[in-house]
Amino acid sequence: EQIKKSFDVKTKMSVFTWKGEKDTIMTPKDSIIYYKHFLQTGVMAMEPQTGYVKVWVGGINYKHFQYDHVGQGARQVGSTFKPFVYATAIEQLKMSPCDSIYDSPFTMPKGRYGIDADWTPKNSSGNYRGLVTLKSALANSINTVSAKLMDKVGPHAVVDLTKKLGVSSNIPERPAIALGAVEITVSDMVAAYSTFANQGVYMKPQVITKIEDKNGVVLYESIPESKDVLSKDVSYAIIKLLEGVTESGSGARLRYGSGGPTYKRVTGLPYAFLNPIAGKTGTSQNNSDGWFIGMVPNLAMGVWVGNEDRSAHFKSTQMGQGATMALPIWGLFMKKCYADDKLNVSQKPFERPANLSIKVDCWAPKKVADSTAVEEPTTEEFDF
Structure with missing residues (x-):
């Protein structure tokens, strides 16, 4: 008392x-x-080819908030999990980003993959588009397509791939993981995505490369840890899928300056990037967690934004989605990187494998003379 x-x-x-x-x-x-009123963030950037960590921001202020939201805190990842489902399907079923699948109502029956009731995932908009390519489906984060791909490959195969990609979280082998109902750290997500940018080779993140004493004697020197996870062709196919997200999907505001006064107020538009960017937004249930993971050839960066109290959330997806909460941090950071030539952050295309066996050139984004005239895609993510 x-x-x-x-x-x-x-x-x-x-x-x-x-x-x-x-x-x-x-x-x-x-x-x-x-x-409890303050939103927190976790930000990590690494070089895919070496695993060298370039940025590690565990929170908004170390003195007052000492919980690490990069390596310690695991949060629900939302749609940023979907590329793992697509990668499994492309690898095992020999699919391509240009293959078509129906976006239509779908129910997985009770008993399949051990579920104890029928599972009927819905799209956030409540609408269905009919026949769509995999590239369009991921760009617009269509839930029914992710669920259908999960039905084809099974949750065990998807979980197995995430483990190979370095994800240490205990992910249940349940179909609902296709929509991102799992908790993973920022560091694990960035390292996993980096594998796609590194032609299928996973590199364990390295924060310290060497420690020497005052006399120059080496006390510690790290040994890079790597492993082959995916083929170059499959990895490049995923990169092309993720490029579609920033060309015409939920990440397109990285390029276009539209979106109305609300988005300009909360996101700091415009960014107006012209170079290839592979990325994915993610939004958790009740708009509690916003994610954006974006990559250029020599830098992968992941951003999570949310409240330490998981019950705190935005009332609307417009304000609480990853494209509004997390993507602006990525955009502003990268603009500063590109303003400093000494950093050598790439603006070039991702390297295309020789004799690529997977069709990836499905469609190109509409080119316009004035990017401010392009209407912001209205696709919102809300994953159940």
Whole structure:
């Protein structure tokens, strides 16, 4: 009882604000409520070819928030999980980004893959597009297509691939994982995506390469850990799928300056990137977690944004989706990278494998003279 009362006693304290620390007087209970108002973020960038970690931001302020949202905190990944399903299908079923599949109502019957009831995933819009290519389906994050691909390959194969890609989370072998109902760390997601950019070779992230004493004696030197996971052709096919997301899908605002006053206010548009970018947005249930993972040939970067209290969320997907919460951090960071030539961050296309055996050139985004005239895609992600 005495402990409870102490939470209502006004106390002098220094609290975090976006304008710097502020000395104030409040009760411990009020301070807890105050801190729950802040959105947190986890950001990691690595070089796919070496595993060298270039950026690791575990939170918005280390002094006041010491929980690491990159390597420690695992959060629901939403649609950023879908490329693992597509990769499994392309590898095992010999599919290509240009193959077509029906976006139509779909029910997986009770008992299949051990589910205890019929499973009928729905698209966030409630609409169905009919026959679509895999590239269009991923660009628009169509849930029914991900579910149908999961039905074809089975959850065991998808989970097996994620483990090979370095994901350490315990992922249940259930069909619903196709829509991202799993919790994974930012570091694991960035390393997994980097495998696609590194032609199918997984590189374990390295934060420290060498430690020397004051006399130059090497006390520690890391040994790169790598393994072949996917073929060059399959990896490149996934890269082309992910490029579709930023060409005409939920990540297209990286290129176009439209989206209306709401998006301009919350995202800092325009970014107006012209170079190839492979990426995927993700939004968890109830708009609690927003993700964006984006890659250029020599840099992969993942961003998560959300509240430490998982029950806190945005009321609308428009405000709470990954394209609104997480993508702007990626966009602003990359603009600064490209402004500094010394960083040598690539703006070139991803390397195309010689004698590519998978068809990847399905369609090209519509070119316009004035990018500000392009209507922002209305596709929203809301994965159940």
